Amino acid sequence: MRRVNVEDIFDLTGFAVDQEPHIVLDPQICRSCDHRGCVTACPAGCYTWSEEDRQMGFVYDGCLECGTCYIVCDKGAFTRWRYPRGGFGVSYRMT
Amino acid sequence: MRRSFEAVVVGAGPAGAAAALGLARSGVDVALLERGAFAGEKNMFGGLLHRMPALEAVFPDFWDRAPLERHVVRKSLCFLTGEAGFTVQFETGAFDRPPYNGYTVLRPVYDAWLAEEARRAGAACLTRCTVDDLILEGDAVRGVRVLRDGGEIRAPVVIAADGVLSLTALKAGLRQPRLDPDGMAVGVKALIDLPRPAIEDRFGLVRDQGASMEFVGCTAGVRGGGFLYTNRDSVSVGLVLHIGSLRDSGRTPYDLLNAFLEHPMMAKLLRGGRLLEYSAHVIPEGGYDAMPRLCGDGILVAGDAAGLCYATGLNLEGINLAVHSGLLAAETVAEARQSGDLSARALGRYREKLEGSFVLQDLKLFRRAPRMLHIDRLYGAYPEVICELMERVYRIDGSPKRRLGRLLAGTTREKVGLRALLADALTAWRSV
Ligand SMILES: Cc1cc2nc3c(=O)[nH]c(=O)nc-3n(C[C@H](O)[C@H](O)[C@H](O)COP(=O)(O)OP(=O)(O)OC[C@H]3O[C@@H](n4cnc5c(N)ncnc54)[C@H](O)[C@@H]3O)c2cc1C
Ligand code: SF4
Numbered sequence: 001m002r003r004v005n006v007e008d009i010f011d012l013t014g015f016a017v018d019q020e021p022h023i024v025l026d027p028q029i030c031r032s033c034d035h036r037g038c039v040t041a042c043p044a045g046c047y048t049w050s051e052e053d054r055q056m057g058f059v060y061d062g063c064l065e066c067g068t069c070y071i072v073c074d075k076g077a078f079t080r081w082r083y084p085r086g087g088f089g090v091s092y093r094m095t
Numbered sequence: 096m097r098r099s100f101e102a103v104v105v106g107a108g109p110a111g112a113a114a115a116l117g118l119a120r121s122g123v124d125v126a127l128l129e130r131g132a133f134a135g136e137k138n139m140f141g142g143l144l145h146r147m148p149a150l151e152a153v154f155p156d157f158w159d160r161a162p163l164e165r166h167v168v169r170k171s172l173c174f175l176t177g178e179a180g181f182t183v184q185f186e187t188g189a190f191d192r193p194p195y196n197g198y199t200v201l202r203p204v205y206d207a208w209l210a211e212e213a214r215r216a217g218a219a220c221l222t223r224c225t226v227d228d229l230i231l232e233g234d235a236v237r238g239v240r241v242l243r244d245g246g247e248i249r250a251p252v253v254i255a256a257d258g259v260l261s262l263t264a265l266k267a268g269l270r271q272p273r274l275d276p277d278g279m280a281v282g283v284k285a286l287i288d289l290p291r292p293a294i295e296d297r298f299g300l301v302r303d304q305g306a307s308m309e310f311v312g313c314t315a316g317v318r319g320g321g322f323l324y325t326n327r328d329s330v331s332v333g334l335v336l337h338i339g340s341l342r343d344s345g346r347t348p349y350d351l352l353n354a355f356l357e358h359p360m361m362a363k364l365l366r367g368g369r370l371l372e373y374s375a376h377v378i379p380e381g382g383y384d385a386m387p388r389l390c391g392d393g394i395l396v397a398g399d400a401a402g403l404c405y406a407t408g409l410n411l412e413g414i415n416l417a418v419h420s421g422l423l424a425a426e427t428v429a430e431a432r433q434s435g436d437l438s439a440r441a442l443g444r445y446r447e448k449l450e451g452s453f454v455l456q457d458l459k460l461f462r463r464a465p466r467m468l469h470i471d472r473l474y475g476a477y478p479e480v481i482c483e484l485m486e487r488v489y490r491i492d493g494s495p496k497r498r499l500g501r502l503l504a505g506t507t508r509e510k511v512g513l514r515a516l517l518a519d520a521l522t523a524w525r526s527v
C-alpha cells in the first residue's frame with residue numbers, strides 16, 4: 001500500500017487553495033523558539049526550519065486546518081490564525 | 096443574503112446541526128453558518144458514532160434514515176509491540192439488532208445529512224461562510240461578522256458550535272486564550288479502500304456488521320493510541336497523539352502512522368488496500384476540568400467548542416455529546432425566548448440541563464481519566480509486559496515452565512518496577 005507521504009499531499013487530499021494565507025507567522029519569533037514543535041507536529045508538514053539560514057518556512061497550501069500548530073505554539077508567533085475564507089482550503093470527500 | 100435572524104448557529108458539525116434542527120423544530124428562525132462548501136467538508140473523526148437516544152427521539156427511524164456505514168458488533172483492544180500483539184475482544188448479538196449501539200460513519204456524508212435535516216425543518220443553511228468575529232453590544236453578543244463581502248449577520252442569540260478551537264467562544268471571552276497542549280490530541284487518519292468481501296472475511300463480519308479496534312503500544316512511546324473501524328467498502332485507520340507528548344518526542348504524525356500501517360499485524364489486515372484520503376484534526380481531551388464557560392449574554396457554547404468530549408482509553412466519545420449538547424442548547428434558547436430574556440443568567444439553564452444529562456455526568460465521572468492517560472508507561476512498557484508474558488506462556492523451547500504469577504511478577508519487575516506499577520494502578524483505579 002502507498003505510504004502517507006505529505007510531500008504529495010495534493011494526491012492524497014483535495015484542496016481549493018486561496019490566494020490569501022489564513023495563517024501568518026512572525027519568523028522572527030520562531031528564530032528564538034526553544035522547541036519548534038510545529039515543525040514535527042504538523043500532520044501536513046507545512047513548517048520547515050532551516051538551521052543554515054536560521055529561517056522558518058511555512059506554506060499554507062496543504063494545510064489540513066487541524067489546529068495542531070495553534071495549540072503547540074506557546075510563543076505567540078501567529079500574527080494571523082483563522083480558517084480560510086468560505087469555500088477555500090481543505091476539502092474532504094470521503095473521510 | 097438575509098442579514099438578521101432570531102438565532103445564529105456557528106458551525107454545521109454534529110453540535111451545530113443538532114442545535115439548528117432543535118431550534119427550527121421549535122419554530123425559531125435560525126441560520127446555520129458553515130465555512131465549508133457543504134457541511135462535513137472540513138470534518139474528520141475516527142469513525143464510531145455512538146448511539147444517540149436524543150436524536151432517535153427526533154427520528155424514530157434513525158437507523159434507516161441516516162447514512163450509516165456499518166453497525167458495530169465487535170469491539171477489541173489490542174496491545175502491540177514491534178512484532179507481537181495481544182487482543183481482548185468483545186462481541187454480542189445485542190449489538191446486532193436495533194437499537195444498535197453504534198455505527199461507523201463518514202463525516203462528509205453524515206454531517207451533510209444532519210445539516211440537510213436541519214434545513215428541511217426550516218433552518219437557513221449558509222455554507223462557504225466563515226465567521227470571523229462577533230458583533231458585541233457591551234458584553235452582549237448580537238450577531239456575527241463573516242468573511243464574505245464584509246457581511247454582518249445579526250441575531251439576539253448565537254450558539255458557538257465551531258469545534259475544538261472555538262475562536263467564537265474565545266472572542267466572546269468564554270475561554271482562555273491558551274489551549275493546553277497536554278489536554279489536546281491530534282488525530283491522523285488514512286481512509287483505505289478495501290473490497291467488501293475482504294472486509295467481511297478479514298474481520299469476521301456478515302451483512303452490515305462492523306468491527307472497531309483500539310490499539311495501544313503503536314505510537315513509539317508517544318501518549319496516544321491507534322484505531323481501526325470498518326466502513327462499508329473501506330476502513331478508517333489512524334492514530335491519536337497527545338500534542339505535548341508528540342512535541343517532546345520530535346516524531347511526526349505521518350511517520351508514526353506509516354509505521355503503524357506497516358506493523359505486520361496491520362499490514363495483513365490492510366493487504367491490497369488503496370489509500371483514498373488522508374486527514375487530521377485536533378481532539379479536546381482535557382475533560383471536565385478543561386471546559387470553558389458555557390454561556391454569556393446572548394451566547395451558548397456546544398460540542399467540542401465547549402470541550403464536551405472525553406477519552407478513557409477504551410472509548411472516545413464526542414459526537415454523541417456534541418449532538419446532545421446542541422439539542423439542549425436549542426431547548427434552552429427556545430425557552431429563554433419565551434420569557435424574552437437572553438442574558439447569561441437566563442441561558443445558565445443550559446448548564447443545569449447538561450448537568451442533569453449524561454453529558455456532564457459522564458464527563459465528571461471520567462474527570463481523572465486525563466491523568467491516567469498521562470502515565471507514559473501505558474504506551475510502551477505495559478504493552479511490552481503483556482506481549483512478553485503471553486510469549487513466555489505460549490513459547491515451547493524445551494526449558495521448564497514457570498507459574499503464571501511468577502512470570503507476571505518477573506516480567507513486570509524487569510520492565511516497570513513494583514513501585515511504579517503500584518503508583519500507576521492507583522492512578523488508574525481512581526480514574527475509572
Ligand atoms: C481523530 C478523531 C477521532 C475521533 N473519534 C471519535 C469517535 O470515534 N466517536 C466519537 O463520538 N467522536 C470521535 N471524535 C470526536 C468528534 O469528532 C467530535 O467530538 C465532534 O465532531 C464534535 O462535534 P462539533 O459539532 O462540536 O464540532 P466539529 O465536528 O468540529 O464541527 C465544527 C464545525 O464548525 C465549522 N466551523 C468552525 N469554525 C467556523 C467558523 N469560524 N465559521 C463557520 N464555520 C466554522 C467547521 O467547519 C465544522 O463543520 C474524534 C475526533 C477526532 C479528531
Ligand atoms: S512553535 Fe511557534 S514560535 Fe516555535 S517555531 Fe513553531 S510557530 Fe514558531
Ligand code: SF4
Pocket residue numbers: 041042043044045046062063064065066067068069070
Ligand atoms: S492547522 Fe494543522 S495542518 Fe494546518 S499548518 Fe497547522 S498543524 Fe499544519
